[in-house]
Amino acid sequence: VLVSALIADGPASRLLEEAIDGRIELLLPELVLAELNRVLREKLGFDEERARAACQLLARSGALRHADAGSRLALRLGNAVEHVRVEIGAGRPDDRLAEFVDADSRERGRIAERPEDRPIEQWLDVASRTSPSANVTLTT
Amino acid sequence: MAKILSIMIPDELMRETEALARAQGRTKSELVRDALRRQLQLERFRELHRYGRRQAEERGIGPEDAEALVDELRAEQG
Numbered sequence: 001v002l003v004s005a006l007i008a009d010g011p012a013s014r015l016l017e018e019a020i021d022g023r024i025e026l027l028l029p030e031l032v033l034a035e036l037n038r039v040l041r042e043k044l045g046f047d048e049e050r051a052r053a054a055c056q057l058l059a060r061s062g063a064l065r066h067a068d069a070g071s072r073l074a075l076r077l078g079n080a081v082e083h084v085r086v087e088i089g090a091g092r093p094d095d096r097l098a099e100f101v102d103a104d105s106r107e108r109g110r111i112a113e114r115p116e117d118r119p120i121e122q123w124l125d126v127a128s129r130t131s132p133s134a135n136v137t138l139t140t
Numbered sequence: 141m142a143k144i145l146s147i148m149i150p151d152e153l154m155r156e157t158e159a160l161a162r163a164q165g166r167t168k169s170e171l172v173r174d175a176l177r178r179q180l181q182l183e184r185f186r187e188l189h190r191y192g193r194r195q196a197e198e199r200g201i202g203p204e205d206a207e208a209l210v211d212e213l214r215a216e217q218g
Contacts, residue, residue, distance in 0.1 A: 003209060020178065
């Protein structure tokens, strides 16, 4: 998702813009950022400065989130969501990358369990040709 | 070191800014600093995105190849 966001227009790119704009919170393990840095440099020919800048930008986007970001999104969603969190990761070999927007903040800062274990009330499938593995899950 | 920046904004935008500042218990300066910071980050992302698109196009790589690139890297790492 992160690589797609940096090389093409589409849902992944828009998702990152949302995160940078502070409307959603992006939680990224350092390992993912380190891997992104290497993919950008070794597979896409990014120079070191830009690869580092991209990773720093993503790392900072979480810190830019404001306390009222969740409530602002909740307003847009009709007060259905109290807290918004986005997690990106691939835990199992067969997992596809996915983003989770989660109303439960109790485990904040941890990578979430499998999406199928969650009380899913609504799935918004934003998969497309440009981002075949992107899904957004909304829970309340 | 902070510097002072004076800007002119339309009356309506000022009223909305004041109302938002009151509602959130923040100063107008905080709101403007925040908006500016986010805009700069957004522009930085867009700049990196344009660069990334060029790099990918030159190599004939599309977003559908992203997962394969990550897999390749992991395989090389062993």
